[in-house]
Structures are given as C-alpha cells and as structure tokens.
Amino acid sequence: MSKIHVSATVNGDPVEFLTDPRESLLDCLRDHLGMTGSKEGCGTGDCGACSVLVDGVLVCSCLVLGAEAQGKKIETVEGMSQGEELHPLQRKFIEHAALQCGFCTPGILVAAKALLAQNADPTETEVRYWLAGNLCRCTGYDKIIRAVMDAAAEMRGAA
Amino acid sequence: MRYHTPKSFDEATAIAARASGVTRFLAGGTDVLVQLRAGMVTPDDLIDLKHIPEVKGITRTAAGGWRIGIAVSGAELGRHEALCADWPGVVEGMNLVGSTQVQGRATLVGNLCNGSPAADSVPGLIAAGALVTITSAAGSRDVPAEEIATGPGRTILKPGEVISAITLPPRGAHGGDAYLRFIPRTEMDIAVVGAAVSLTLEGDKIASARVALGAVAPKVLLVADAAKAIVGTTLDDTALEALVAAARAAANPISDKRGTVEFRKEVVGVLARRAALIAYARAKGETK
Numbered sequence: 423m424s425k426i427h428v429s430a431t432v433n434g435d436p437v438e439f440l441t442d443p444r445e446s447l448l449d450c451l452r453d454h455l456g457m458t459g460s461k462e463g464c465g466t467g468d469c470g471a472c473s474v475l476v477d478g479v480l481v482c483s484c485l486v487l488g489a490e491a492q493g494k495k496i497e498t499v500e501g502m503s504q505g506e507e508l509h510p511l512q513r514k515f516i517e518h519a520a521l522q523c524g525f526c527t528p529g530i531l532v533a534a535k536a537l538l539a540q541n542a543d544p545t546e547t548e549v550r551y552w553l554a555g556n557l558c559r560c561t562g563y564d565k566i567i568r569a570v571m572d573a574a575a576e577m578r579g580a581a
Numbered sequence: 582m583r584y585h586t587p588k589s590f591d592e593a594t595a596i597a598a599r600a601s602g603v604t605r606f607l608a609g610g611t612d613v614l615v616q617l618r619a620g621m622v623t624p625d626d627l628i629d630l631k632h633i634p635e636v637k638g639i640t641r642t643a644a645g646g647w648r649i650g651i652a653v654s655g656a657e658l659g660r661h662e663a664l665c666a667d668w669p670g671v672v673e674g675m676n677l678v679g680s681t682q683v684q685g686r687a688t689l690v691g692n693l694c695n696g697s698p699a700a701d702s703v704p705g706l707i708a709a710g711a712l713v714t715i716t717s718a719a720g721s722r723d724v725p726a727e728e729i730a731t732g733p734g735r736t737i738l739k740p741g742e743v744i745s746a747i748t749l750p751p752r753g754a755h756g757g758d759a760y761l762r763f764i765p766r767t768e769m770d771i772a773v774v775g776a777a778v779s780l781t782l783e784g785d786k787i788a789s790a791r792v793a794l795g796a797v798a799p800k801v802l803l804v805a806d807a808a809k810a811i812v813g814t815t816l817d818d819t820a821l822e823a824l825v826a827a828a829r830a831a832a833n834p835i836s837d838k839r840g841t842v843e844f845r846k847e848v849v850g851v852l853a854r855r856a857a858l859i860a861y862a863r864a865k866g867e868t869k
Binding site: 552 | 584607618656679
C-alpha cells in the first residue's frame with residue numbers, strides 16, 4: 423500500500439511525513455512526528471483527549487486523516503508553553519490541581535485555549551458546554567472549570 | 582485504501598464510477614473515520630470531497646432559499662447569521678450533534694447519510710422541506726430529504742452516487758421552525774426522541790406546516806396528519822391536542838436502553854407540542 427507524502431506546519435514549524443491513508447492525524451502526530459502530547463482516549467471522537475486545532479478549528483485529531491493535513495496549520499498542546507514559560511492555562515491547571523492522572527489534560531488545555539481565543543470572558547456555563555466533549559474521569563470537572571475561569575481572568579488582566 | 586482528492590464533483594463521480602470495491606465519500610469524517618477505526622467499513626477508495634471549491638459555501642439561491650455546501654460544518658452553520666435567522670430549527674438541530682470538536686467537522690449531509698433515525702439534524706431538514714442534490718456520472722437529480730434514509734444505516738444512494746448540495750427553500754415572511762430533542766443529560770448524547778416543526782402563518786392562522794419526528798421509527802418520519810392537525814388553526818389548545826395525538830399515533834418506536842416504547846410515545850407528543858409553539862412564536866417574530 424503506497425504512502426502519502428504530507429507537508430504541513432505544526433505549532434509554526436514546517437513538517438513532512440509519510441502516512442498510510444488509513445492513519446489518523448493523531449497517529450501521525452504521535453508515531454511519525456514524535457509529538458505524544460495529544461492522547462488517544464477513545465479513537466472515536468467521544469473523549470477529546472486528542473484535541474488539536476486545524477487551521478484554527480478545534481477538532482479531534484483521531485477523526486481527521488493524516489492525509490487531510492496536507493497544507494494545513496496544526497496546533498497542539500506542545501505549542502502552548504514558550505520554552506520553560508507555561509501558558510496561563512497550564513499554570514492555572516497546576517495551581518488549581520485541575521488534573522489527577524493527566525491523560526485528558528492536553529486535550530482540555532487545547533480546547534480551553536480555543537475557547538478563550540474567541541471568547542475572553544466566558545461564563546461558567548459557556549465553559550462547561552464548550553468542554554462537554556472533553557471527558558475527565560478523575561477530577562469531577564469543577565477544578566478544571568475553576569482553572570479555566572481563573573486563567574481567563576488573568577489573561578484579561580482582571581485577576 | 583486509496584485516498585482521492587478530486588477538484589470537482591465530475592471528477593469525484595468519475596472516480597466512484599470506476600471503483601469496483603467499497604467506496605466512501607469523506608467530508609467531515611466524524612462517522613467515516615469511526616467506522617474505519619472499528620473495522621466496520623474499510624473503503625478501497627476514499628474520496629475526500631473537501632477540495633471541490635463549492636463545498637464550503639452557504640449561498641442564497643435565486644428563489645431566496647439557501648444552498649449549503651456538503652462540507653459546511655455545524656459550527657459554520659451556527660455562525661451564519663442570515664441562515665440562522667431564516668432557519669433556526671435546522672441550525673439548532675445540527676448544532677446539537679456531538680461536541681465542540683465534532684461541530685468543527687460534522688456536516689448536515691454526513692448526518693443525513695449516516696441514516697440514523699435519531700440524527701439530530703434530519704428532522705429539521707425534513708420539516709424545512711430541504712432538497713438534496715444527488716449526483717452521479719449520469720447527472721444530478723433533486724430528492725426530498727425525507728426520501729434519503731430508508732432505515733437504520735441505509736439510504737437510497739446507489740454505488741457511484743454522491744450528495745453534492747442541500748437546498749433549503751425560501752423561508753418567506755411569517756415562517757418559523759424549531760427542533761427539540763429529549764436526552765437524559767444536558768449535552769453529548771443521542772436523541773431518545775426528537776421533533777421538528779416548520780410552519781408559515783397568514784395572520785394568526787397557520788397556512789402550512791410540516792412536522793418531522795426522530796428516533797420513534799426506523800427512519801425519521803414526516804407526519805402529514807400532525808401537520809393537518811394544526812393547519813388552519815391559531816395553534817389553540819384543541820389544535821395542540823390534535824397535534825399531540827397525531828404525533829403519538831405516528832410514532833412506532835422500539836424499547837432500548839435509552840427509552841421504552843411507552844416513554845417515547847409520551848415524549849414525542851410533548852416535544853411536537855413544544856416545537857410547534859416555538860416555531861409559531863418565531864413565525865410571529867416574537868422570538869428568535
């Protein structure tokens with residue numbers, strides 16, 4: 423079976439990889455590009471652990487083929503911190519202990535960042551609905567919501 | 582599996598016509614990739630339609646309706662203010678499908694072709710009188726949305742046929758539509774029952790109506806008796822009772838883990854009634 427050559431950018435860096443046409447973008451990120459921040463929870467778009475942005479749109483990377491990434495701009499959790507400096511969402515997740523096992527955390531961080539990019543001052547209800555497709559079996563969600571609300575306030579300069 | 586990226590529907594249908602094995606068309610992929618992953622369907626030819634120019638468009642038709650490209654996502658529908666103003670029921674149905682992530686990819690046509698009787702966007706499309714353009718190497722024809730699904734997971738589409746657009750009719754003045762579903766959660770669930778109503782008014786009286794019911798039969802039902810129950814009325818209590826009775830009479834649900842036959846028949850009446858009231862208020866311009 424012939425492989426497909428794909429050129430894209432991931433977190434601003436140009437990348438190239440060869441993909442089997444059946445492989446998901448998540449497979450390509452993890453297995454071909456060594457970017458294991460995005461997780462596979464379910465592989466069927468239910469859990470959100472593989473959330474990434476493709477051309478600015480929040481998607482489950484398990485529901486995108488690697489071949490579809492040709493020419494696209496991909497953003498993953500690896501692109502959130504600037505070197506050693508954590509993104510405010512990452513700091514607030516630590517401060518609020520908004521994670522336990524941490525498996526869902528990369529997807530939630532990417533999804534929350536996408537929300538705050540389009541709505542700097544979301545209500546708690548808006549945050550909960552936006553993140554409804556990101557499942558967490560440890561925290562019970564309250565700490566996650568508090569961390570996102572707190573990060574949003576800090577990013578607005580209101581904290 | 583061969584992955585194709587045709588630049589036109591002519592090219593896409595030519596690939597499909599040549600294909601001898603299993604063919605799937607890819608737009609949002611939120612069903613196709615799940616089936617691929619589960620090993621339910623492994624296409625020999627996967628035809629990605631997103632490189633065809635018009636598939637991302639939402640455009641006014643000459644008649645004043647809307648032509649919606651087959652790769653327009655739920656999120657893109659929800660952001661289109663003029664479309665939401667005309668057909669809020671169609672858009673609210675689609676926007677109930679899946680999560681924010683799924684909304685970034687999932688499409689009306691995909692939801693329709695998946696053939697689920699519980700598909701949230703389908704009752705709204707059927708109530709609206711949406712037409713679906715089916716294209717093959719032999720040409721194109723328009724088919725009412727209610728004729729696409731024939732049962733769970735089954736459609737009238739034959740090998741080599743693809744849906745190339747959805748057309749909503751002109752809303753016109755004094756029209757309104759609405760979709761409601763019941764789920765035991767608040768988000769991220771499959772409809773136990775769904776109901777969509779679209780109607781137009783002349784003064785306070787309903788001049789025309791279409792009522793579509795989801796998850797109460799092997800396919801989404803267009804219920805002529807339910808529409809008849811409210812046409813010519815001002816949606817008074819008697820009309821609403823007749824609508825409820827007609828919806829319950831048409832429902833032919835199964836019992837499963839999400840709901841029993843009795844529960845679904847009860848709820849379908851409740852939702853039809855509430856959706857009709859919302860559609861009526863929208864048609865009057867009282868609510869958005």
